[in-house]
Amino acid sequence: MPSYLKFLRVSGLAWKVWMRNRDVFMKTYKVNFILPLLEPILYLLALGFGLGLYIGTIDGTPYAVFIAPGLISISIMNSAFFECTYGSYVRMYYQKTFDAIVATPLNLDEVITGEILWGATRSLINASLMLMVIIAFGLVSLPTALIIIPFSFLAGFLFSTIAMCFIAVSPTIDSLNYPIFLLITPMFLFSGTFFPISILPQPIQYISIASLPLVHVVEISRALTMSRWDELLLFNLVWITIVSIVFFVLSVNLMKRRLIS
Numbered sequence: 001m002p003s004y005l006k007f008l009r010v011s012g013l014a015w016k017v018w019m020r021n022r023d024v025f026m027k028t029y030k031v032n033f034i035l036p037l038l039e040p041i042l043y044l045l046a047l048g049f050g051l052g053l054y055i056g057t058i059d060g061t062p063y064a065v066f067i068a069p070g071l072i073s074i075s076i077m078n079s080a081f082f083e084c085t086y087g088s089y090v091r092m093y094y095q096k097t098f099d100a101i102v103a104t105p106l107n108l109d110e111v112i113t114g115e116i117l118w119g120a121t122r123s124l125i126n127a128s129l130m131l132m133v134i135i136a137f138g139l140v141s142l143p144t145a146l147i148i149i150p151f152s153f154l155a156g157f158l159f160s161t162i163a164m165c166f167i168a169v170s171p172t173i174d175s176l177n178y179p180i181f182l183l184i185t186p187m188f189l190f191s192g193t194f195f196p197i198s199i200l201p202q203p204i205q206y207i208s209i210a211s212l213p214l215v216h217v218v219e220i221s222r223a224l225t226m227s228r229w230d231e232l233l234l235f236n237l238v239w240i241t242i243v244s245i246v247f248f249v250l251s252v253n254l255m256k257r258r259l260i261s
Contacts, residue, residue: 017114069221070193084163123156161247168254
């Protein structure tokens with residue numbers, strides 16, 4: 001069996017990597033907290049309340065209320081994906097942080113897992129800050145909307161594992177532009193963030209549901225912020241969980257193959 005297909009060897013030491021990244025993050029926390037606070041305000045003013053004056057409502061829901069969970073979901077996706085692409089690539093290739101950590105009792109599996117856990121944490125932080133702003137605008141239903149905070153960690157974990165897979169196959173940092181243009185941007189536009197995917201042609205709807213993780217994150221976030229439940233939410237949650245596990249195993253193995261070879 002090839003070495004990159006072996007079972008993972010992960011222990012609690014992975015949190016040491018998480019703690020290292022947390023300490024670095026906190027050194028510039030003022031800058032790191034400004035964008036997640038300003039971003040929802042700008043989007044809500046420009047789209048929710050600006051464009052929303054012309055759109056009115058979607059299925060009886062004010063447009064600002066409709067896009068609020070979409071904005072949270074976008075924040076979850078972007079914070080995890082960019083942290084575990086550009087951030088992790090810099091730590092791996094330019095700063096040689098991975099090499100330094102592996103010189104300690106930690107192994108590669110734990111280093112990569114720690115990176116993924118930190119990416120998920122960035123999603124939790126950004127989603128929490130964005131949720132505070134949206135609550136201040138009175139656009140969500142409490143207390144169910146607060147469930148988004150723990151959910152954002154799970155969703156961020158998914159996007160972090162996907163990001164790690166791209167790092168494993170990207171020869172240079174510039175190559176990371178491809179997944180952004182070919183995956184992140186389409187998800188940003190066609191995952192039900194700014195309009196219901198039900199208005200898309202049916203084949204595209206099926207493709208989106210089957211292949212775009214953000215679709216499932218938006219559906220759950222919208223259900224939580226609007227306290228609306230349906231039978232598909234369990235499917236969304238199961239989809240996210242299963243795909244997260246698959247990409248976690250795949251990302252760690254691919255990264256090990258890159259770093260060892």
